[in-house]
Amino acid sequence: MTIRLASPLIHDSIVDGEGxxxxxxxxxxxxxxxxxxxxxxxxxxxxxxxxxxxxxxxLRQTKAQSGITFSGGEPFLQVAACVEIARFAKTRSWNVWCYTGYVYEQLREDATKLPLLREVDVLVDGPFILAMRDLRLRFRGSRNQRILRLKQGLLA
Ligand code: SF4
Structure with missing residues (x-):
């Protein structure tokens, strides 16, 4: 299986989630x-x-990471590939953050998206809305976006 990427993997990021x-x-x-x-x-x-x-x-060669973050682009357009990577991350005891332009409630109702939602520990959801842009927000671009902690696809 393959994944379509926009750029090489970035390591040691401190702006795309905690750690x-x-x-x-x-x-x-x-x-x-x-x-x-x-x-x-x-x-x-x-x-x-x-x-x-x-x-x-x-990922095997990376050291001292707290976890992986799916960003993009839209990770939920490549559910199967992201699920496989997320499960691998879990074998390393890493947590999984995921940015998405969809809102949690949409993803929860979509059976094709659920497999990835179940692997995500923290979902940063919602589209970027220019009128709600706020540069002071941590890990988010606009005020409508939420940082949601999940457990097997449900709000924790
Ligand atoms: S900001 Fe909107 S258009 Fe841009 S990648 Fe995210 S969801 Fe897609």
Missing amino acids: LRTVIWTQGCLLRCPGCHNPHTHDTAGGFELLIEQVKME
């Missing part, structure tokens, strides 16, 4: 939020493909 994190930038997003900071990640045929096994190999 030291490896960020996985998924490619492809259908939402087109005005003011999106990552328009190059929208094209579902853009970026490049990487074997999941190669992602795992790179």
Whole structure:
């Protein structure tokens, strides 16, 4: 299996969730939020493909990470690939954060999205809304976005 990425993995990030994190930038997003900071990640045929096994190999070599963060792009467009990576992260006792342009309630009602939702420990949800942008927010771009702690897909 492969995953389509917008960029190589970023290690040691302190701005994409709590602790030291490896960020996985998924490619492809259908939402087109005005003011999106990552328009190059929208094209579902853009970026490049990487074997999941190669992602795992790179994660095996990383040290002192608290967890991984899926960002993008829209991770929930690549559920199966992200689930496999998230499960691997759990074998290393890492936690899983995930950014999404969808809101939690939408994902919870969508059987195709649930497998990934169940692997996520912290979901940062909702589209970026330019009129609600707030540079003081930690880990979020606009005030409508929420940091939700989950347990097997349910609010913790
Ligand atoms: S959901 Fe995120 S990546 Fe997609 S358009 Fe909105 S801000 Fe950009």
